[in-house]
Amino acid sequence: MRPIEIITQLLELIVALAAAPLFVGWINQCRAWLQNRSAPSLWLPYRGIRKLFHKDAVIAEGASRLFRLAPYIVFGAMVVAAGIIPSMGTRLPLTQVADAIALVGLLATARVFMSLAAMDTGTAFGTLGARREMMVGFLAEPALLMVIFVASLISATTALPAITEHLATQTLGLYPSLAFTAVAFLMVLLAENARIPVDNPATHLELTMIHEAMLLEYSARHLALMEWAAALKLFNYACIGFALFIPWGVSTRGSAPVALLASIPVLAAKLAVAGALLAVLETVSAKLRVFRAPEFLATAFLFAVLGLLVHLLLRV
Amino acid sequence: MTALLHSPLDACLTLLALWGLIGLAGLLRPTSLRYVGRTLFPLGALCGVALAVVALTSLNAPPERSVLIVGLPDLPMHLRRDALSSLFLFLLGSASAGISVFAAGYFRRGHGTSAGLLCLQYHIFLASMGFVLLADDAYAFMVAWETMALSSYFLVTTQHGLGEIRRAGFLYLLIAHVGALAILLAFGVMQGGSWQFTFDAMRAAHLTPASASAAFLLALFGFGAKAGLVPLHVWLPEAHPAAPSPVSALMSGVMLKTAVYGVLRVSFDLLGEPQSWWGIAALSLGLFSALYGVVFAAAQTDMKRLLAWSSIENVGIIFTGLGLAVVFHGVGMSALAALALIAVLYHTLNHSFMKSLLFCGTGAVLHSTGERNLGRLGGLIRHMPWVAWLTLIGALSLAGLPPLNGFVSEWLLLQAFLFAHQVPQTFVNMLLPLGAAVVALAAALAAYVMVKFYGVIFLGQPREATLVRAHDANVLERIGLVWLALGCITLGLFPAQIVGALRTVVRQVAHVDLPNPAAPWWLLEPLPGRLASYSGLVFFAAVTVVVLLAIFGVRLFYHQRVRHAAPWDCGFVRLDPRMQDSAEGFGQPIRHIFEPFFAMNRELPSPFDRAPRYRVFIGDRIWQRLYEPLGSLVQRVADTFAVLQQGRIATYLLYSFVTLVTLLAVVL
Numbered sequence: 001m002r003p004i005e006i007i008t009q010l011l012e013l014i015v016a017l018a019a020a021p022l023f024v025g026w027i028n029q030c031r032a033w034l035q036n037r038s039a040p041s042l043w044l045p046y047r048g049i050r051k052l053f054h055k056d057a058v059i060a061e062g063a064s065r066l067f068r069l070a071p072y073i074v075f076g077a078m079v080v081a082a083g084i085i086p087s088m089g090t091r092l093p094l095t096q097v098a099d100a101i102a103l104v105g106l107l108a109t110a111r112v113f114m115s116l117a118a119m120d121t122g123t124a125f126g127t128l129g130a131r132r133e134m135m136v137g138f139l140a141e142p143a144l145l146m147v148i149f150v151a152s153l154i155s156a157t158t159a160l161p162a163i164t165e166h167l168a169t170q171t172l173g174l175y176p177s178l179a180f181t182a183v184a185f186l187m188v189l190l191a192e193n194a195r196i197p198v199d200n201p202a203t204h205l206e207l208t209m210i211h212e213a214m215l216l217e218y219s220a221r222h223l224a225l226m227e228w229a230a231a232l233k234l235f236n237y238a239c240i241g242f243a244l245f246i247p248w249g250v251s252t253r254g255s256a257p258v259a260l261l262a263s264i265p266v267l268a269a270k271l272a273v274a275g276a277l278l279a280v281l282e283t284v285s286a287k288l289r290v291f292r293a294p295e296f297l298a299t300a301f302l303f304a305v306l307g308l309l310v311h312l313l314l315r316v
Numbered sequence: 317m318t319a320l321l322h323s324p325l326d327a328c329l330t331l332l333a334l335w336g337l338i339g340l341a342g343l344l345r346p347t348s349l350r351y352v353g354r355t356l357f358p359l360g361a362l363c364g365v366a367l368a369v370v371a372l373t374s375l376n377a378p379p380e381r382s383v384l385i386v387g388l389p390d391l392p393m394h395l396r397r398d399a400l401s402s403l404f405l406f407l408l409g410s411a412s413a414g415i416s417v418f419a420a421g422y423f424r425r426g427h428g429t430s431a432g433l434l435c436l437q438y439h440i441f442l443a444s445m446g447f448v449l450l451a452d453d454a455y456a457f458m459v460a461w462e463t464m465a466l467s468s469y470f471l472v473t474t475q476h477g478l479g480e481i482r483r484a485g486f487l488y489l490l491i492a493h494v495g496a497l498a499i500l501l502a503f504g505v506m507q508g509g510s511w512q513f514t515f516d517a518m519r520a521a522h523l524t525p526a527s528a529s530a531a532f533l534l535a536l537f538g539f540g541a542k543a544g545l546v547p548l549h550v551w552l553p554e555a556h557p558a559a560p561s562p563v564s565a566l567m568s569g570v571m572l573k574t575a576v577y578g579v580l581r582v583s584f585d586l587l588g589e590p591q592s593w594w595g596i597a598a599l600s601l602g603l604f605s606a607l608y609g610v611v612f613a614a615a616q617t618d619m620k621r622l623l624a625w626s627s628i629e630n631v632g633i634i635f636t637g638l639g640l641a642v643v644f645h646g647v648g649m650s651a652l653a654a655l656a657l658i659a660v661l662y663h664t665l666n667h668s669f670m671k672s673l674l675f676c677g678t679g680a681v682l683h684s685t686g687e688r689n690l691g692r693l694g695g696l697i698r699h700m701p702w703v704a705w706l707t708l709i710g711a712l713s714l715a716g717l718p719p720l721n722g723f724v725s726e727w728l729l730l731q732a733f734l735f736a737h738q739v740p741q742t743f744v745n746m747l748l749p750l751g752a753a754v755v756a757l758a759a760a761l762a763a764y765v766m767v768k769f770y771g772v773i774f775l776g777q778p779r780e781a782t783l784v785r786a787h788d789a790n791v792l793e794r795i796g797l798v799w800l801a802l803g804c805i806t807l808g809l810f811p812a813q814i815v816g817a818l819r820t821v822v823r824q825v826a827h828v829d830l831p832n833p834a835a836p837w838w839l840l841e842p843l844p845g846r847l848a849s850y851s852g853l854v855f856f857a858a859v860t861v862v863v864l865l866a867i868f869g870v871r872l873f874y875h876q877r878v879r880h881a882a883p884w885d886c887g888f889v890r891l892d893p894r895m896q897d898s899a900e901g902f903g904q905p906i907r908h909i910f911e912p913f914f915a916m917n918r919e920l921p922s923p924f925d926r927a928p929r930y931r932v933f934i935g936d937r938i939w940q941r942l943y944e945p946l947g948s949l950v951q952r953v954a955d956t957f958a959v960l961q962q963g964r965i966a967t968y969l970l971y972s973f974v975t976l977v978t979l980l981a982v983v984l
């Protein structure tokens with residue numbers, strides 16, 4: 001392992017850990033502007049997490065060890081995932097041991113542990129949230145896998161850095177297959193991160209919630225980790241999107257070490273635009289009924305499979 | 317003794333004979349649980365370990381043969397051990413070792429058949445599976461195959477007092493025999509007019525493409541019936557819940573794999589050059605089984621039935637990989653064929669460990685609660701921590717989550733699918749990505765099923781008051797579970813080594829191979845230059861390090877205060893365990909989304925019902941559309957011929973006389 005690889009790896013992890021809550025804060029701010037509200041501080045998510053760490057943890061009676069372990073596993077999975085996705089540089093040693101399929105597996109691991117923890121306390125909401133989360137997950141996961149497959153087929157590899165490098169060095173042109181999969185990916189991103197139209201992150205309305213229902217029993221440091229992990233998940237998904245669809249501005253294998261520094265503002269710009277777009281999307285769309293969520297996700301899955309077929313038909 | 321060490325085949329035969337002897341020893345004191353359970357079953361487990369060791373060390377050894385001087389005159393039994401046999405013998409030995417130790421603690425009084433007889437049936441079952449793997453002529457194979465079917469039939473019907481179990485056993489026996497008939501016919505086609513039934517003769521026979529295809533399809537039907545391939549799966553969800561848990565584990569974990577062995581043996585070894593359209597057939601059946609199985613698993617409310625359906629899914633995935641391998645082999649893409657075959661063998665190994673672990677786990681739950689119905693379980697992680705945590709490993713493996721073993725074989729299979737786009741036929745080219753989509757969907761659904769299975773049984777509040785008295789597994793049961801869980805973990809963490817071992821098998825059986833790896837020992841890189849690599853060990857280490865850092869970081873910087881309070885009840889007066897999702901409730905989204913799969917019958921209460929009941933019955937459309945008409949047809953035909961059946965000896969003698977006269981008339 002060369003020093004540049006270690007530096008890139010650590011930088012990715014630190015930036016992800018530090019910037020993930022900021023990204024959430026930025027989306028919330030954009031949303032507030034669009035909805036004509038006065039916006040909360042950009043730093044509110046950080047304050048929330050700090051406040052939670054200082055509180056006393058309240059654990060439901062009868063909760064097992066799994067319940068207390070799950071936030072750490074979910075958080076750990078999201079951090080490792082952040083280390084696999086080439087958001088700033090492609091010289092990541094971790095990507096050698098875990099490719100894009102392992103990344104999807106990692107995200108699935110986090111989801112399964114979160115659902116199991118939600119079922120552990122045995123409340124009505126916990127199990128309801130777990131069931132709905134798994135319902136969203138079982139369609140979103142193959143859709144994400146298909147999205148990644150299209151990019152893998154184009155670049156003949158499943159290693160994310162190689163995919164990013166390959167796509168970044170191609171001549172700028174419209175890939176019909178990538179256009180289909182981009183739509184699919186956007187739908188998966190919305191569903192997996194509990195955004196409108198599948199779930200509403202700003203509500204605790206019991207009939208509609210998915211993600212919040214699972215976290216209902218968590219408090220203090222456990223909740224802080226879960227919130228942080230959720231922010232990291234959103235950040236990771238955004239970075240997967242960048243890696244597949246706008247791979248430019250990333251420091252690649254041949255580039256000078258200084259390029260790594262230059263990639264930080266590029267990532268910031270991408271995140272700023274993506275966050276604003278996400279806020280617009282969330283503002284203009286309405287929440288779906290829970291029973292319509294499978295249709296939404298099945299559409300995403302079909303789009304991704306269509307992208308795959310288009311790629312094989314047109315060879316681009 | 318030294319001779320045994322030089323010949324792994326003889327060592328294997330000795331161990332199989334020992335199993336037989338252990339079984340017979342059970343008859344000495346058939347009612348003594350201490351003797352049978354505490355002595356014979358652990359001895360059987362030791363034999364299993366020894367078999368696994370012998371098989372593993374002989375994996376690289378050249379094939380060897382031997383002839384047993386038993387059997388019909390002029391028909392001695394030919395035996396042969398090659399890498400494929402060794403691999404499956406390893407699977408049989410290692411998985412059965414865990415199951416036998418578990419069984420040693422499992423069988424108690426009041427299980428229908430007496431312990432000694434059970435011990436005989438169990439060990440004969442084990443030994444016959446070993447002989448299936450070693451047989452080198454059709455005659456020996458069929459004898460072993462039938463012994464396997466019969467001994468497992470008796471094991472399934474251990475509690476023969478219950479009509480439901482006798483029915484399940486009958487269905488199993490029926491389909492096993494229809495399958496065996498097809499296999500027999502397949503051997504008949506494969507001897508190719510030489511009338512020599514040794515496998516060597518079949519390897520040498522030159523079949524026309526049409527008769528080779530016929531042989532393959534017959535074998536696919538016959539072995540598919542044993543493996544539980546849709547639409548021949550109907551016996552599985554009946555027989556697995558009926559059998560005692562260690563027997564279900566053995567059937568699902570090991571016996572189904574003998575069918576996989578059979579298909580591999582026939583298509584790659586005996587027939588030699590598989591045609592690529594056979595692969596399409598196996599692939600389509602496999603994909604359909606995978607999806608059908610997992611969707612039904614999600615809707616089950618009986619924990620063992622759920623696992624049985626999940627076995628159908630996994631068999632589907634195995635056959636999908638097999639079909640893929642045949643397709644690649646047929647078009648001469650040998651590296652990809654090797655990759656797909658390795659994925660098949662890997663998944664076969666994985667499934668035998670994880671499914672045995674889960675079946676044994678349900679056995680422990682069944683013992684301590686007396687319940688198989690998910691709707692009456694819950695919260696057992698607090699009362700049976702050993703079983704719960706070990707079962708969690710199995711559940712996560714089956715859900716295909718890294719860094720456990722289920723993920724590795726799925727990863728390999730998806731890699732094989734991903735590089736399939738260079739297949740020359742356009743039609744196949746279009747079909748394969750859809751296959752990848754179905755595999756991905758089935759894998760994600762498996763995670764759904766496992767969350768349901770684990771969450772409803774072990775997590776939450778106990779749904780019945782009696783569950784608080786549930787006790788953990790005893791020591792022997794724990795050892796068995798730990799053994800199987802360790803198998804899952806080892807297979808997950810060291811994929812490169814296992815793929816290395818499987819390459820030997822694939823090279824010998826199908827004459828295809830992966831390129832030599834350029835990666836370090838801890839990294840799995842099946843196709844160098846493709847930039848696709850995975851390392852279970854490092855991956856696990858990375859996640860563990862981050863999790864530990866998070867735990868210690870939180871400890872270091874913040875306080876450790878914890879309060880316990882009642883869960884949030886939303887302002888209602890009391891929180892009832894029945895407010896949790898039931899098993900039906902958890903499966904509802906799947907029933908809703910995949911409604912056309914099910915034959916559903918709902919009983920909805922009307923608003924005026926005094927005692928409203930909501931019931932939903934889920935049926936298998938294949939049973940209704942295929943088996944019921946077939947059954948009634950057979951019944952009608954039988955009724956027609958029943959006219960002959962008079963019940964008087966004089967009439968029957970007349971029949972014989974008329975037949976004799978007719979035959980004489982024909983001959984003269």
